[in-house]
Amino acid sequence: MTASKTVAFSRRSANVFLHVLTRCNLRCRHCYINPEQHGRKRLPLDRIERWLAVFASRSPSANLVLLGGEPTLHPDLPRVVRCARRLGFASVTIDTNGYLFNDILDHVTPAEVDVFSFSLDGATAATNDRIRGRGSYDICLSGIRRARAKGFQSSLIYTVSRANLEELSAMGPLLAELDVERFFIQVLGLRGKAALTGCDPDAPEASRVPPPEWLEHVPAAAEAIARRGIQVIYPRVFLGPEEKFECAGLVADNYFVFPNGRVYRCPLCEDYPVHSLEFREDRLVEAPRLNESDFFRLNLAEGCVMNTLIQPHHLRDHADGSPQYKIACCLLKEEVFPAPELSL
Numbered sequence: 592m593t594a595s596k597t598v599a600f601s602r603r604s605a606n607v608f609l610h611v612l613t614r615c616n617l618r619c620r621h622c623y624i625n626p627e628q629h630g631r632k633r634l635p636l637d638r639i640e641r642w643l644a645v646f647a648s649r650s651p652s653a654n655l656v657l658l659g660g661e662p663t664l665h666p667d668l669p670r671v672v673r674c675a676r677r678l679g680f681a682s683v684t685i686d687t688n689g690y691l692f693n694d695i696l697d698h699v700t701p702a703e704v705d706v707f708s709f710s711l712d713g714a715t716a717a718t719n720d721r722i723r724g725r726g727s728y729d730i731c732l733s734g735i736r737r738a739r740a741k742g743f744q745s746s747l748i749y750t751v752s753r754a755n756l757e758e759l760s761a762m763g764p765l766l767a768e769l770d771v772e773r774f775f776i777q778v779l780g781l782r783g784k785a786a787l788t789g790c791d792p793d794a795p796e797a798s799r800v801p802p803p804e805w806l807e808h809v810p811a812a813a814e815a816i817a818r819r820g821i822q823v824i825y826p827r828v829f830l831g832p833e834e835k836f837e838c839a840g841l842v843a844d845n846y847f848v849f850p851n852g853r854v855y856r857c858p859l860c861e862d863y864p865v866h867s868l869e870f871r872e873d874r875l876v877e878a879p880r881l882n883e884s885d886f887f888r889l890n891l892a893e894g895c896v897m898n899t900l901i902q903p904h905h906l907r908d909h910a911d912g913s914p915q916y917k918i919a920c921c922l923l924k925e926e927v928f929p930a931p932e933l934s935l
């Protein structure tokens with residue numbers, strides 16, 4: 592048995608996604624990093640500490656996610672983690688491709704890092720490595736095992752595209768064998784490389800799954816995996832005509848922070864200079880208008896304004912011109928719990 596619920600947006604719990612650098616050792620075909628927009632800088636430790644202090648004061652007890660690029664390439668990452676702990680962040684997560692550079696597992700403890708979140712895009716090396724690069728499957732699995740052996744909690748992120756949808760259901764046995772506690776299914780973002788290739792049939796690894804296939808496969812696969820005792824989180828992506836649409840930019844407290852000082856409230860905006868906040872001399876200030884905050888207020892029948900603006904060809908209309916689906920906020924998630932959670 593499983594149970595599921597849509598996770599409501601809340602302004603009470605903030606989330607800070609801090610890109611400590613944009614450099615990465617991999618070249619994933621759907622990579623969402625856009626160096627033209629976010630630069631190639633590595634944030635120095637003293638600046639990270641000042642920026643974290645700003646968020647700790649603005650949104651006390653926020654959750655912090657450290658990411659890149661590949662964040663473990665940052666030699667000061669352990670000191671960043673300890674700074675976040677001193678400042679009272681509620682949780683610290685490190686998103687990694689599994690290469691775990693700079694012996695990171697030897698320089699932080701499970702008391703300091705709540706979760707190492709690994710990225711894998713296939714249940715087999717053949718599928719994953721076609722998307723993420725040769726050898727990355729084996730290294731990621733080895734990284735997960737090493738993290739688990741040292742007592743770290745681990746989660747796994749799987750970005751669904753046309754190239755790996757068929758392998759989603761095969762992830763259950765692998766996750767159970769790796770002893771991964773949480774599984775995040777992501778929809779391919781309309782950012783970075785994926786935004787450039789869009790629905791190109793010759794680039795299935797950077798091509799989104801259309802609504803009928805998503806709705807047929809993803810919720811069922813999530814349930815099957817949850818029945819193995821793993822918590823599964825997946826994006827709603829599409830809403831029924833009667834379901835309420837909300838934009839996280841208006842009703843949640845999220846910050847997507849880049850080394851060049853741009854701070855977005857919506858990840859779909861990251862390819863454009865429309866950030867609503869920015870660091871100037873280490874102070875977080877409003878960015879010039881027009882910016883993403885002006886888009887959030889547009890009330891469209893299609894739902895998410897950024898999806899509608901960026902890739903309108905993903906939308907499907909009825910004969911009368913009304914949209915077949917409302918596009919949910921990309922941050923709206925469904926959580927599927929295994930049976931033991933039900934009795935708590």
Ligand code: SF4
Nearest residue numbers: 615617619622660688
């Ligand atoms: S691991 Fe992440 S940052 Fe690195 S290339 Fe892949 S998607 Fe991009």
Ligand code: SF4
Nearest residue numbers: 838840857895920921
């Ligand atoms: S994805 Fe769409 S709905 Fe969500 S914050 Fe961005 S603009 Fe708003």
